[in-house]
């Protein structure tokens with residue numbers, strides 16, 4: 001379990017994290033979502049005791065991170081700034097981390113194997129691709145077998161196979177009852193990985209909800225209608241309560257704010273022929289961007 005309570009961070013005149021509170025529960029993957037610059041990294045750094053909040057508190061389990069004696073055994077972190085020295089080998093880097101956190105040496109080989117880097121164990125980190133670097137960062141995060149994982153944009157640099165692998169890994173860690181917080185600025189990616197979502201924009205909480213509830217609540221649902229009489233149809237729908245009627249690029253109509261049955265009834269009553277009628281939900285990315293755009297006035301979900 002992790003708790004952020006009224007976390008606030010200012011850099012000069014800018015408030016980059018603004019009175020932010022949320023709970024990250026064990027047993028599920030929680031996605032930390034927000035556009036670039038929303039304050040995700042700063043929040044994660046405060047959760048890990050690496051950046052001092054101006055006010056508010058962050059706790060991991062029952063204590064602040066800085067009070068943990070061997071932190072890697074409590075929290076595994078992957079941060080954008082946690083890259084090891086380029087001249088070190090992968091095995092050298094992990095062995096050093098293991099020694100300084102009193103983690104058994106065998107974990108080093110096990111984790112290199114778990115992230116698919118056994119073959120590159122003695123290669124210098126400076127020669128690693130972005131994806132290999134991410135895998136090494138994940139190995140470091142997992143080294144102490146911690147009950148809590150905090151991963152900042154872990155998908156960066158991974159290919160499709162790597163993303164699938166990471167998704168399964170995170171699911172498995174959550175299924176073991178661990179607490180998993182993963183950030184991303186991409187909604188579609190997050191929806192594949194996360195069960196729960198914490199959405200922020202401009203440092204403020206916009207939503208704390210499950211992925212399915214998020215889509216259900218914020219997703220744009222509309223009815224698509226194809227008719228040879230679009231102008232008359234649009235007038236009828238608008239006259240009878242549609243929130244908006246748009247013309248799609250292919251000439252079809254997109255009717256917001258009326259259920260499909262009602263759209264059908266209105267068309268039939270007006271004698272407008274209907275060639276196609278179907279209900280659609282906006283894409284996840286659309287859902288997310290719409291929420292962020294509307295985000296001047298945050299509301300908890």
Ligand SMILES: Nc1ncnc2c1ncn2[C@@H]1O[C@H](COP(=O)(O)OP(=O)(O)OP(=O)(O)O)[C@@H](O)[C@H]1O
Pocket residue numbers: 011016034035036037038039040041042043185
């Ligand atoms: N040490 C710092 N000094 C001054 N400004 C900072 C510092 N760290 C972050 N910021 C600013 O705080 C804001 C939030 O940055 P942060 O990296 O937390 O966002 P983010 O959501 O993680 O974005 P990204 O996805 O781009 O990493 C940005 O405007 C950034 O420029």
